[in-house]
Amino acid sequence: MKDSSPSKGKTNLTNLLIALAILAAMPVTASSEPTTTDREFIEMQTSLNAIMVAAVDWSAHEVWEAGYAETLTGRNWLTVKQYATQLLASGTLVSLGGNGRADRGWVNDPAWQEWTAAMIEETKEALRAIEVKDQERLRESGDRLVESCEGCHAAFKPNIPTEGIMHVPHHGYGDPLARE
Numbered sequence: 001m002k003d004s005s006p007s008k009g010k011t012n013l014t015n016l017l018i019a020l021a022i023l024a025a026m027p028v029t030a031s032s033e034p035t036t037t038d039r040e041f042i043e044m045q046t047s048l049n050a051i052m053v054a055a056v057d058w059s060a061h062e063v064w065e066a067g068y069a070e071t072l073t074g075r076n077w078l079t080v081k082q083y084a085t086q087l088l089a090s091g092t093l094v095s096l097g098g099n100g101r102a103d104r105g106w107v108n109d110p111a112w113q114e115w116t117a118a119m120i121e122e123t124k125e126a127l128r129a130i131e132v133k134d135q136e137r138l139r140e141s142g143d144r145l146v147e148s149c150e151g152c153h154a155a156f157k158p159n160i161p162t163e164g165i166m167h168v169p170h171h172g173y174g175d176p177l178a179r180e
């Protein structure tokens, strides 16, 4: 018998609404592969401010310097590949945010994720340039990379970092676990 009872219809509608709610809550990704947040993961144990200074800035500078270096030996190419890989991985940390007091608010803003995606995409392009040892391509990629840093900083970065961790001096980051 064809079931067209109102209660069945209601159940279908409820299921549809639940499915839509789940879809709406899912992060937008290019593939349908499971994403990090679909499974258990360990929350970041440090702040975005610390990640910026200790990982993003550090590795990005190596990418820029390689782009403008007079010569690059085989070893130099391997080194810049390591740093670009570090920058690529840091992109996901930037996307997730850490335990800084402002982090959660930032990562929930779609513009934050767009700037982070721009940084990640350009880092991938830098890695492609590194793979074929094309220094000019690496330099051009680095020039575009800085636009993602500056764009996001213009939109989000306070004049004084929220955790007080500055780019200079390179040492004296403070205690990265201070917020425990």
Ligand code: HEC
Pocket: 047, 048, 049, 052, 053, 056, 057, 060, 061, 094, 100, 102, 106, 112, 113, 115, 116, 119, 145, 146, 148, 149, 150, 152, 153, 156, 157, 158, 159, 160, 161, 162, 163, 165, 166, 167, 168
């Ligand atoms: C998606 C946004 C975003 C992107 C992309 C981004 N940053 Fe940041 N960055 C921030 C925010 C926000 C802060 C301030 C953090 C705080 O105050 O807690 C910051 C802080 C910093 C700091 C330390 C603060 C200071 O004044 O010295 C440095 C250094 C830094 N970023 C470098 C970079 C570099 C280099 C890139 C690009 C390779 C980059 N950032 C990309 C958002 C971003």
